[in-house]
Amino acid sequence: MSLTGPLLLATFLFCVGVYGVIARRNAVLVLMSIELMLISVNINLVAFQNLLFPTEVAVSGHLFALFIVGVAAAEAGVGLAIIFNMFRNRASVNVDDVDLMRW
Amino acid sequence: MNSWVELAWLVPVLPLASAVAIASFGKNLPGKGSEIGVLTLVAAFVVSIGIAWETFSAGTPEPFERAVDWSPLGGGFVFELGMLVDGLTAMMFLLVTTVSLMVHIYSREYMKGEPRFTYFYAMLSLFTFSMLVLVISNNTLQAVIGWELVGLCSYLLIGFYWEEKSNQDAANKAFLTTKFGDVGLVVGVIVLSAGMFGTGTSTPFNIQETNAAAMAGELSTGTIVLGMLLIFLGCVSKSGQMPLHVWLPDAMAGPTPVSALIHAATMVTAGIFLLARLFPVLAQSATVMAVIAIVGVITLFFGGLLALVQDDLKKVLAYSTVSQLGYMIAAIGVGGYTASIFHLFTHGFFKALLFLGAGSLIHAVHSNNMSDMGGMRRAMPHTFWTFIVGSLALAGFPLTAGFFSKDEILIAGDLWAGQGFATGSLVYWVGLAAAFVTTFYMARACFLIFAGENRSHHAPHESGPQMVGPLMLLAVLSIASGYLLSPFSSQEFNFENWTATPFVEDATYPFLDAGTAAGGDTVVAAASSLTLAAEGGEFSILHGVPTWHPDLLAIVLALFSIAVFLAWRFYGKGLPERDPTLQMGAFSRVLVAKYGFDDFGYRFVVVPVRDTFAKWASWSSNVVLDGIVASVGRGTKTAAMTTYRVLDQRVIDGGVNGAAFSAAWWSNRLKRIQSGDVQRYAGALVAGTIVLILAFAAAR
Numbered sequence: 034m035s036l037t038g039p040l041l042l043a044t045f046l047f048c049v050g051v052y053g054v055i056a057r058r059n060a061v062l063v064l065m066s067i068e069l070m071l072i073s074v075n076i077n078l079v080a081f082q083n084l085l086f087p088t089e090v091a092v093s094g095h096l097f098a099l100f101i102v103g104v105a106a107a108e109a110g111v112g113l114a115i116i117f118n119m120f121r122n123r124a125s126v127n128v129d130d131v132d133l134m135r136w
Numbered sequence: 137m138n139s140w141v142e143l144a145w146l147v148p149v150l151p152l153a154s155a156v157a158i159a160s161f162g163k164n165l166p167g168k169g170s171e172i173g174v175l176t177l178v179a180a181f182v183v184s185i186g187i188a189w190e191t192f193s194a195g196t197p198e199p200f201e202r203a204v205d206w207s208p209l210g211g212g213f214v215f216e217l218g219m220l221v222d223g224l225t226a227m228m229f230l231l232v233t234t235v236s237l238m239v240h241i242y243s244r245e246y247m248k249g250e251p252r253f254t255y256f257y258a259m260l261s262l263f264t265f266s267m268l269v270l271v272i273s274n275n276t277l278q279a280v281i282g283w284e285l286v287g288l289c290s291y292l293l294i295g296f297y298w299e300e301k302s303n304q305d306a307a308n309k310a311f312l313t314t315k316f317g318d319v320g321l322v323v324g325v326i327v328l329s330a331g332m333f334g335t336g337t338s339t340p341f342n343i344q345e346t347n348a349a350a351m352a353g354e355l356s357t358g359t360i361v362l363g364m365l366l367i368f369l370g371c372v373s374k375s376g377q378m379p380l381h382v383w384l385p386d387a388m389a390g391p392t393p394v395s396a397l398i399h400a401a402t403m404v405t406a407g408i409f410l411l412a413r414l415f416p417v418l419a420q421s422a423t424v425m426a427v428i429a430i431v432g433v434i435t436l437f438f439g440g441l442l443a444l445v446q447d448d449l450k451k452v453l454a455y456s457t458v459s460q461l462g463y464m465i466a467a468i469g470v471g472g473y474t475a476s477i478f479h480l481f482t483h484g485f486f487k488a489l490l491f492l493g494a495g496s497l498i499h500a501v502h503s504n505n506m507s508d509m510g511g512m513r514r515a516m517p518h519t520f521w522t523f524i525v526g527s528l529a530l531a532g533f534p535l536t537a538g539f540f541s542k543d544e545i546l547i548a549g550d551l552w553a554g555q556g557f558a559t560g561s562l563v564y565w566v567g568l569a570a571a572f573v574t575t576f577y578m579a580r581a582c583f584l585i586f587a588g589e590n591r592s593h594h595a596p597h598e599s600g601p602q603m604v605g606p607l608m609l610l611a612v613l614s615i616a617s618g619y620l621l622s623p624f625s626s627q628e629f630n631f632e633n634w635t636a637t638p639f640v641e642d643a644t645y646p647f648l649d650a651g652t653a654a655g656g657d658t659v660v661a662a663a664s665s666l667t668l669a670a671e672g673g674e675f676s677i678l679h680g681v682p683t684w685h686p687d688l689l690a691i692v693l694a695l696f697s698i699a700v701f702l703a704w705r706f707y708g709k710g711l712p713e714r715d716p717t718l719q720m721g722a723f724s725r726v727l728v729a730k731y732g733f734d735d736f737g738y739r740f741v742v743v744p745v746r747d748t749f750a751k752w753a754s755w756s757s758n759v760v761l762d763g764i765v766a767s768v769g770r771g772t773k774t775a776a777m778t779t780y781r782v783l784d785q786r787v788i789d790g791g792v793n794g795a796a797f798s799a800a801w802w803s804n805r806l807k808r809i810q811s812g813d814v815q816r817y818a819g820a821l822v823a824g825t826i827v828l829i830l831a832f833a834a835a836r
Contacts, residue, residue, distance in 0.1 A: 051822055054815065054818050055819045056815070128814055128815060131814075132811065132813055135810055135811050135812025135813075136807040136808070
């Protein structure tokens, strides 16, 4: 199997994630876009492990991907908690509305 | 070994400390500061006694010199601050501290109740300090400092009762007259030191080195004559020699204890002392010695005559001081080094006694005038007999101190005449005549004061113990001090050996080279001409106590008797209706007019200076100097304003403000980057990452 397919997929997903983080106004969607970027990295890691180092016993690529999934879950939890608080204070989840930390 | 001599610096320092202490907190003490003065003077007196004993018992003491470098003069020359202690210094220490101590004690009673009592004591101590600085100095520059301090203190004390204009005038007169001579002194010191520059020494002002160089012939004749004559001009003004004696009688305006201090110990002796110090230098030139002798002879005679017509007791004593100082100066001029300073020593005691006695009388009758006294013998017995002792000593009555010292001067003159100098005979004969005058005016004063009826408007009574005590002590000294150099003295321990420094002992008179002694040998005459008499004209032995001179004794006694008899005839029964000294026509008129010196000085010095020179000085000050000062001020102000407007306001303030304004302008624009919009940050992050990736890719 060729490495091109998974890499193209991962690139596409990453670009979609970047676009979502920069362009979406809804904070929940921003959070989801971040998840997309993390997933694209995971695809890369798994693909590299399987296709470039299939004989490695330690399967570090797979393990690293699992860690990222765990960290992503925790990050999503924290992020959602922030968004909840934001909503309670502002009655909005629009990131344009939270610009208190400006000049 | 030299324990006392090493402490010599204490002698001037103690009165200085006393002056400072009295001035700082004397007013709060029970004695208003006088006790500090007396106690420190006692301490200085004890040290002086120690030094005197140590040097006296050494026979001829070696000079003890210590000096610290005070400041470099450039070119490797150094100005020292030091002390030179030899017999001469020890003698002056003893004289100054004794008289000053007596005056300090005496003034406690005399000045009682005066306003500025504390100030008076501070000044007395400072005066003593000034004189001691001069006495102790080992170089001429330091001597000049002491000399000027003496002048300053005398100015302050003569003008002590400054509420009266005449006293201010007297102080000004004393200060300006002596200052005139001081110019000569300073220039003379510079001339001598300029000569010393040529000898390769690093301390051109050092007195011992100057003496040594002069004796070794390293100083040119011009330097010696010019330098010593200029220094002598300083001595003429300070030691009241004619024609600059005019300040001395006016100095009587000060309190009487101050007169005692000025006339006996601290001020007028300064000139004699300095001449004695530099004796080996002036002994190099016959011209200098002749000038000194002639000025001295004129002063001793004509100064004495002036005392004849005075009614003010203090003025009688003042003119007698002028006359006695003339004796000392004349003695220096005829080679009588020892005679001169011996007379200085004894005169200090009996003149202090006479002035303090006069103060006691003035205290009792509240008048300076002898016509207001009379009959004081019964009212003031102690003052009477001490005053008589002082008068006898001043008149040179046999066996008093004044007899021994004055006769030595006459003998010195006689011996000098024997060397073929006319000045010697002049000193001898004029000195004898003046001794007659002295006896007459002192006898006149004594009869007017003590004989006859009381003419005062007060009931006089004897002064208290603090005034009479010093009188008695000084009376004893007025007799005893003469026996330091008399036919009764020890051959080894006497005044001459004491005060003869090695330089003076070896002092030669180069102008005697053509000598009169055996076969034209180089004549080495001792500074002490007395020895010459004792040894009948041999020049080999330098030391010796005087022998009796029956002929001189007879003349002196005869003159004394005639003078006293004449005075008794005229004044023995009280104040005559017509005072004979005022009834001698033109002679009296000349004396009353004081030879016209004051008049001359007023007309040709004071008036031109006041009316013409002062105007020019005022014009040059107000117009020229003030104009220069004002234009410099205006220029400075303009420059400052320009600097302020251009440099300060434009450049510096502009720079500071510009920095602040540009910072504000830029920050107003740059702060917009900090929008608070997280997505913009993310976009910037991504863009930055892409740029970095592209940059690294390109770098590969």
